[in-house]
Amino acid sequence: MTNRPELPPEIARRRTFAIISHPDAGKTTLTEKFLLYGGAIQMAGQVRAKGEARRTRSDFMQMEKDRGISVSASAMSFDFEKFRFNLVDTPGHSDFSEDTYRTLTAVDAAVMVIDGAKGVESQTQKLFEVCRLRDLPILTFCNKMDRESRDTFEIIDEIQENLAIDVTPAAWPIGVGREFMGTYDILRDRLELMDRADRNKVAESIEISGLDDPKLAEHVPAHLLEKFLEEIEMAKELLPALDHESVLNGSMTPIWFGSAINSFGVKELMDGIGTYGPEPQVQSAQPRHIAPEEKKVAGFVFKVQANMDPKHRDRVAFLRLASGHFERGMKLTHVRSKKQMAITNPVLFLAADRELAEEAWAGDIIGIPNHGQLRIGDTLTEGEALRVSGIPSFAPELLQACRAGDPMKAKHLEKALMQFAEEGAAKVFKPTFGSGFIVGVVGALQFEVLASRIEMEYGLPVRFEASQFTSARWVHGAKDAVEKFAAANKQHIAEDNDGDTVFLTRLQWDIDRVDRDYPDVTLSATKEMM
Numbered sequence: 001m002t003n004r005p006e007l008p009p010e011i012a013r014r015r016t017f018a019i020i021s022h023p024d025a026g027k028t029t030l031t032e033k034f035l036l037y038g039g040a041i042q043m044a045g046q047v048r049a050k051g052e053a054r055r056t057r058s059d060f061m062q063m064e065k066d067r068g069i070s071v072s073a074s075a076m077s078f079d080f081e082k083f084r085f086n087l088v089d090t091p092g093h094s095d096f097s098e099d100t101y102r103t104l105t106a107v108d109a110a111v112m113v114i115d116g117a118k119g120v121e122s123q124t125q126k127l128f129e130v131c132r133l134r135d136l137p138i139l140t141f142c143n144k145m146d147r148e149s150r151d152t153f154e155i156i157d158e159i160q161e162n163l164a165i166d167v168t169p170a171a172w173p174i175g176v177g178r179e180f181m182g183t184y185d186i187l188r189d190r191l192e193l194m195d196r197a198d199r200n201k202v203a204e205s206i207e208i209s210g211l212d213d214p215k216l217a218e219h220v221p222a223h224l225l226e227k228f229l230e231e232i233e234m235a236k237e238l239l240p241a242l243d244h245e246s247v248l249n250g251s252m253t254p255i256w257f258g259s260a261i262n263s264f265g266v267k268e269l270m271d272g273i274g275t276y277g278p279e280p281q282v283q284s285a286q287p288r289h290i291a292p293e294e295k296k297v298a299g300f301v302f303k304v305q306a307n308m309d310p311k312h313r314d315r316v317a318f319l320r321l322a323s324g325h326f327e328r329g330m331k332l333t334h335v336r337s338k339k340q341m342a343i344t345n346p347v348l349f350l351a352a353d354r355e356l357a358e359e360a361w362a363g364d365i366i367g368i369p370n371h372g373q374l375r376i377g378d379t380l381t382e383g384e385a386l387r388v389s390g391i392p393s394f395a396p397e398l399l400q401a402c403r404a405g406d407p408m409k410a411k412h413l414e415k416a417l418m419q420f421a422e423e424g425a426a427k428v429f430k431p432t433f434g435s436g437f438i439v440g441v442v443g444a445l446q447f448e449v450l451a452s453r454i455e456m457e458y459g460l461p462v463r464f465e466a467s468q469f470t471s472a473r474w475v476h477g478a479k480d481a482v483e484k485f486a487a488a489n490k491q492h493i494a495e496d497n498d499g500d501t502v503f504l505t506r507l508q509w510d511i512d513r514v515d516r517d518y519p520d521v522t523l524s525a526t527k528e529m530m
């Protein structure tokens, strides 16, 4: 990182990140406040209008108006001070999905939001592990400090122990629960005092000069001040000081304390993301990596969202720009098909609304409406045959057989399932033996979502039924070895939606048997989307 060349200013000011948290920790509220301070919305309360209301609001583009489709705010851009923030939304439901994982391949950092009373919860831990795989820098926001919360040292200890990351306080809370009155900004030697009366008001900042400044006593009641001074002394002794390099390599997380609903601590966090968060990073790709400062444009699709309109099959592919300066109307090469695509209607998501993106820079996320040519994992370049790597597809953890209520509609069902497979919403396997499809997902809720979408978007009632199989593995090896293996294990073999050979398993025993009996093929639980 230290040896990287200086980036052009437009790229250097970009911060592309996601929020990871357990449901209810305050992600939506925090997002709303980000947008408020980013000038993207006039009043807090707009992001909360989830579902229908949100759709109505984003029914803004002509395409949406004409066709009644909508795409929820999957990426939001806004400016804060000299920075351009691109916030990529991670799916909200608690089922951990591939979608979430892939979202995290498109960002350079994550903001981890925890509830001050609950600490590190299960979903946060899972998402953190994913960030860890990529050494993503993490900035932590401990929310809901206006309510009874845990002891500050206890929270920090829990993060250090459960997540094995150094924690450095960027601020320190003064008072807890009802007595919580604000924080001391360690990085800038300032007192930040919360206004409980006005939830959208920015906190009052008081510059002080060191912890023995008499100004402290003017603002902080004696009993709180005494405890605070004791704690901060201990913190300085026991906890590491902020080291920018360690934050950037993901081994240290700075923590801010605040209350999103009271707009408290949010600006400091935003400032922290700007100051300590990473610039757009080098993207791993084959046969060479892509650096953000390269003049030529390259980007990759990390998410595809289909519309909700049965009459039109348009989708929006979300492209993360890995390099260059994109301008509307540019012709880019779709590396997988080697075809040129003119990108005439790219969309930029500016919080409440979206706009045609006249231009975009490395780090930005643009939406590209298309008819299904663009798939997750696809790379677009100005001609060079580069393929972004590291966007995996996971073996599903739950499998069910899927049949159309009307057997004559099997072809329709196949089409519907293929669409969801391309969107990354499910794995679809066509067994070589017998009829029907096996659908694989990571969380049980996804079967219900799929069934209702197939019915709604394709007018096709479907049944999901128990399957004898419990998991699937991709089969790798020389072509003839794979063919020989497939012929000998027909009952277990299926093709995925890309035509790749898959081994359906019932028990771990099936996998062990293959490992033992077929040394020239390997089974893997992930495959790279290319």
Ligand code: G4P
Pocket: 021, 022, 023, 024, 025, 026, 027, 028, 029, 030, 048, 143, 144, 145, 146, 147, 258, 259, 260, 261, 262
């Ligand atoms: P999520 O997206 O992470 O699931 O969380 P969300 O922002 O929806 O917040 C979950 C609940 O926590 C909401 O209450 C929200 O108002 C509350 N909350 C968020 N930040 C704070 C905070 O700093 N302090 C306190 N005390 N509460 C906070 P709710 O009752 O579920 O919804 P609502 O009725 O407030 O809309």
